[in-house]
Amino acid sequence: MSRFWSPVVQTLTPYVPGEQPQMQRLVKLNTNESPYGPSPKALEAIRNQTNDDLRLYPDPEGAALKQAIATLHGLSPQQVFLGNGSDEVLAHVFAGLLKQSKPVHFPDITYSFYPVYCKLFGIEYKTVPLGTDFEIHTGDYNTPNGGIIFPNPNAPTGRSIARSEIEKLLANNTDSVVVIDEAYVDYGTESCIPLLRGNSCPENLLVVHTLSKSRALAGLRVGFAVGHPALIEGLERVKNSFNSYPLGRLAQAGAIAAIEDQAHLENTSAKVSNTRSKLVAQLNTLGFDTLPSTANFIFTRHPKYAGAKLYQALRERGIIVRHFKSPRIEEFLRITIGTDEQSGELVAALKEILS
Ligand SMILES: *Cc1c(COP(=O)(O)O)cnc(C)c1O
Numbered sequence: 262m263s264r265f266w267s268p269v270v271q272t273l274t275p276y277v278p279g280e281q282p283q284m285q286r287l288v289k290l291n292t293n294e295s296p297y298g299p300s301p302k303a304l305e306a307i308r309n310q311t312n313d314d315l316r317l318y319p320d321p322e323g324a325a326l327k328q329a330i331a332t333l334h335g336l337s338p339q340q341v342f343l344g345n346g347s348d349e350v351l352a353h354v355f356a357g358l359l360k361q362s363k364p365v366h367f368p369d370i371t372y373s374f375y376p377v378y379c380k381l382f383g384i385e386y387k388t389v390p391l392g393t394d395f396e397i398h399t400g401d402y403n404t405p406n407g408g409i410i411f412p413n414p415n416a417p418t419g420r421s422i423a424r425s426e427i428e429k430l431l432a433n434n435t436d437s438v439v440v441i442d443e444a445y446v447d448y449g450t451e452s453c454i455p456l457l458r459g460n461s462c463p464e465n466l467l468v469v470h471t472l473s474k475s476r477a478l479a480g481l482r483v484g485f486a487v488g489h490p491a492l493i494e495g496l497e498r499v500k501n502s503f504n505s506y507p508l509g510r511l512a513q514a515g516a517i518a519a520i521e522d523q524a525h526l527e528n529t530s531a532k533v534s535n536t537r538s539k540l541v542a543q544l545n546t547l548g549f550d551t552l553p554s555t556a557n558f559i560f561t562r563h564p565k566y567a568g569a570k571l572y573q574a575l576r577e578r579g580i581i582v583r584h585f586k587s588p589r590i591e592e593f594l595r596i597t598i599g600t601d602e603q604s605g606e607l608v609a610a611l612k613e614i615l616s
Contacts, residue, residue, distance in 0.1 A: 269381070276377040279583050288580040288606050290597040293445070293558050295477035297532065297600075299515070300525040303478065306518035307511050319510045321501075326513050329520045330485055335458045339490040342497065345507040347444060347471035347484025350496075352378055354410075354467065357499035358438045358492065360384045361407030368397060370590055372416045372442065391415075395552055395560075397422050399430040409434060412442035414450050417585065417595040419554030421450040428456065431463055438492065440467045445556035447475035447530045448537070457487055464489045474557060475530050476519045483508060483516040533557045537598045543608045547615060562592040563615070571614065578610045 262271070279292035298304075327338040344350035355378040359365045364385035367375050379386045389401050395418045402409050409430065414421035431439055446452045453468050467488035473479035486496060500507065508516070519525075537559065541551050544561055551561040562568060568591055572584035575594075583595040596607065 269383070273380055274377065276374045280581070282581060284579075286579060288599065288603050290599050290603065290607065291581045291583045291595075292479075293474055293556075293597045294479050295474065295529060295533070295557070296598075296603060297477055297529040299477040299481075300519050300522035302522045302525075303476075303515045303519040307481075307515040310510050310514035315510060317510075319506055319508060319513055321505045323508050323513055326483075326508070326517050326520070329517045330487070333520055333523065334454050334487060336454070336487055337490070340457060340462070340487050340493060342486040342488075342493045342500070343508055344484045344486070344500070345504075345512075346473065346482040347442070347469050347486075348374060349482075349507060350469055350484045350486050351375075351442070352381075353496050353499040353503070354440055354469070354486065355379065355384060356382050357495050358467070359408040359410065359440070361437070363405050363407035363437070365408040365410060366402055366404075366406040367410050368415060370395065370415075370418060370587070372412055372444075373585075373587075375410060391418070394420075396420055397426075399426045399433075402430055403433045406434070406437050408438045408440065410440040410442065412444055413453070414445050414448075414554065414556045416445065416556070417558070417583070417590070417593075418552050418560045419445075419556040419558055420552055421555040424451040424453055424456070427453050427466075431456075431466055435465065438465045438467060440469060442469045444469070444471045444474055445558075446470070447526060448534050448557050449555035454487060457489070462489050464491060467492050472516055472519055475526055475533075477529065478515065478519055481512050481515050483512050530557075533598050536601050536604050539601070540596075540598065540604045540608070543604075544611070547608070547611055558595055558597045560590075560593050560595050562594070566615065568592045568594055571611075574614045575607075575610055578613075580607055580610050 323343045327341040330341045331338045360382055364387045366387050366389050369388040369390045392398055441453050443452055467486050469486045471484040544551055549561045549563050551559050568584050575582055
């Protein structure tokens with residue numbers, strides 16, 4: 262604490278990301294990174310861009326990357342907004358679209374960065390409780406709001422809802438923006454992006470993606486939002502009032518190559534989904550109760566062992582998972598899906614702990 266902190270800084274409760282331990286030989290299953298490397302084409306593009314051109318500023322608009330994203334998703338480049346990780350995109354979304362006279366609505370259990378942005382920007386919010394099985398009921402959002410945001414699949418539960426549910430939400434919320442954070446969409450969830458194609462693009466739907474999870478580029482920091490060109494223009498106004506060059510030359514080059522390598526994405530995401538099914542079955546045999554997941558992580562609890570205890574016991578065995586000390590979810594562990602080998606080590610450690 263310093264007397265030089267501004268009043269708002271004194272009130273902040275910053276987001277705490279999962280730890281990045283420096284210890285070697287850890288089974289790191291705590292921050293939903295991909296266990297597989299990024300596309301080799303992305304690495305090559307980054308290497309090729311590592312030259313004297315780095316003395317020059319990057320393209321502030323990221324036009325080539327916007328075009329690559331637009332081409333992949335059947336959109337126009339005017340429907341694409343870029344950011345330094347989707348966390349930065351989300352920050353601009355909160356500041357530029359969700360700060361309204363009515364409170365923004367999001368689930369009581371969701372990505373814990375949302376309330377942090379609200380505090381920073383002075384945005385009122387209301388949390389909407391998930392159902393008893395931690396599911397999102399879109400019907401619960403039909404009350405006056407200044408915007409709605411949630412991940413699909415939701416984090417940290419891993420549960421997803423159908424695109425048709427989000428269409429209902431849009432039909433019932435024509436006067437506020439609906440933001441769907443699709444950070445984990447590539448592991449078996451229906452994306453809402455098809456709704457944005459062509460002339461029927463809703464004026465109030467924004468979909469946020471990241472290259473940090475399924476494209477295995479968390480270290481590069483690239484995220485994007487797609488939506489109606491007027492929403493994107495609003496976000497550009499915020500971005501150009503904050504930082505004109507959020508994406509460096511290396512990030513733009515690597516991201517273009519990663520976006521164009523859809524085969525690598527499909528291949529690695531399928532491996533993760535396959536490992537997930539096997540892990541859920543093995544945990545089931547050990548007595549765990551796991552929520553149905555379409556993400557690259559699972560949310561699971563054991564009826565006889567407290568979440569905090571299991572977290573600690575795994576840690577002592579060199580396996581790092583995530584535990585949240587929050588109401589309703591204290592008994593759960595959020596476990597990132599790693600390789601089959603890492604899954605095997607996890608199951609072996611749990612067997613030992615439970616015996
Ligand atoms: C990981 C994650 C993000 C942020 O990803 P970036 O690395 O900042 O692109 C955003 N939303 C959710 C729900 C996430 O889990």
